[in-house]
Amino acid sequence: MKHVIEVRNLCKEYKSLQAVKDLSFEVREGEILGLLGPNGSGKTTTINCILSLLSFSGGSIRIFGQEMSPDAYHIKREIGVVFQEVAIFDELNVVDNIDYFCGLYIRDKKIRKQYIDDAIRLTGLENYRKFYPKQLSGGLLRRLNIACGIAHKPKVIFLDEPTVAVDPQSRNNILDGIKTLRDQGATIIYTTHYMEEVEILCDRIIILDKGQVLASGTADDLKTLADIEEKVTAKVAGLDAGHLDGIRALNNVDEAAYHQDTLVVKYKTGKNNLADFIDYLKKEDIHYDQIYSERPTLNDVFLKLTGKELRD
């Protein structure tokens, strides 16, 4: 598959802090690539380097097979960016904001008008066309932020944590919009620290920490790195050490931990693990409020690779 973006051995320092270390990856045409990592892992710095906003000390960046630079206007014309911060003018209403940013790419007024309508429809802002930013909620502002970044129908879109501090309704709207953009043929680079989002959206995921790639692949590929197959979580009050040892001795149990009335049991393999676990609780007359089973998450992968939670 054709590579739209190629990053090779990228290095970036902020004074004494090495923000990105020898980072290499590529983005394939038409895919959604997720850059997943905790705050400070180098996701935004990497994107800003790719966009030629930040200078970097080593490595190379090629987009559409050509070297990216601040005055590579023919490349920039095909790129759309949705920054983490809301980047709009308070003095302009919704339509004017989109028109202004779209107009930096599209000269033809008729085409622009059509594109603006499409962007407004995609982000669900039809009822807010003449609203000024101060009249919009946080979620609607985020949607406007996205509309301004993608209205010119770019081939490559960078979405840098677009759902931070967004209500569930707006988040769903944003995620649906991103899927639509992918279906329309855009290549998307999506950064977030919400693992659920990358699992839903991304074709491939790169897990970053301290400016380095920890792992990459599809969500299923990555989950194998967690080295577990099932995780059972139960709310249990007053579990004693003897019972915890009993649980650890059950079939297939790899690890059992009890903290603040929450019992987490991880299984490497096996079937009927949940049924066996409930049988044990009943047999030992241990009362529980909730109990659920899940496949390992990307957080488990991150925990396995770094020894810390993704959101630490």
Next chain:
Amino acid sequence: MFVHHFKYSVITLFKNKMLIFWVYAFPIILGTLFQMAFSNVEHSEKFHAFDIAIVESDTVQNNEIYREAFRSLSDEQSDHHLFNIQYVTEDTAKELLDNQEIAGYVVLTDPVNVIVNSSGAEETVLKYAVEEIAQQEAMIHTLINADMQGAFEAEQSHRNPEEIYQQAMALIQDDTVNIEDVSGEHLSYIVIEFYTLIAMACLYGGILGMVSINNSLANMSNQGKRISVSPAPKAKLILSSVLASYVAQLIGLFILFVYIVLVLKVDFGNHLPFIMLLTLAGSLAGLSLGILVATGMKANENSKTGILISVTMCGCFLSGMMGVSMKYIIDTHLPVLNKINPASMITDGFYALYYYDTPDRYYQDLISLFVFSGLLILLSIVSLRRQQYDCI
């Protein structure tokens, strides 16, 4: 793209309430305060001739120096019209003074007596005028004596004393200190203050330029980040922003001029077109200064604003806006500073309209301002070209 960016830059500038206040409202408020403060000063400084009396006597009839002096000072057609004089008896003069119909009266004795009832401005002027006349009389007598002595020594004793006296009178009249306004025009204190206000309004336009450019800089605003990753060339963005800020500022200056001339009734004489032309150049210089500070300095917006205002104020101070003597000091000791100080170029251009017979100095200042602006804008464009940041 140029027109598109220009259009939205104008809209955003006009919707920025803070800018509207500083660029549009503030100079008008300041102008109003100037008018309130200084128009009274000017009115109070205007002198009106006042009534006095001279006690009739033979001395008055015979002393041609006093007679001529009082005639001149009471001539209504003269620029030196100080007194409205009545020639009366001493009793009548006393009565007039008691009734406060005159400021005082003069009795030509030796020495001359000036009688007044109080110590106001008019009484002081009367005393001062009479003392001056007495000194002139003494000087004439000295000159006559010296001339007669000279004639005697030159064996020209046949000269007519009357002739000598007439020559002395002519001499003393020629010798009168003649303060002449070489331009034939009056540059009043309040007009100077309004020139200062206009110059300040020109330079304050730098804030407009700075805000407009900051909106396009990735390290200054989130919108700037988005604009920086767009395919819009930096030179076009800057020139478009400059034009937008310039239009916004010129509208502000036009409103200021309309207000000053039509509402505050400040009289700029027949120089108004030249003043407006210089204002066009001055405001461009102010803008370009703001743009250079915005593009050339790595600091946050508040720091840049502080730097710009400091540079502007410093320039105004050195150009003599806050005390004319400073301009003279800089001209004497560091003239090059006034050549590169836009505030100095603006004020110098204004004053040149009044103090020079030819417009050469005015045009020199005008051209200097345009060259200054062009250089600063060029520097800004070069500094932004291919710019990447170490940190955003």
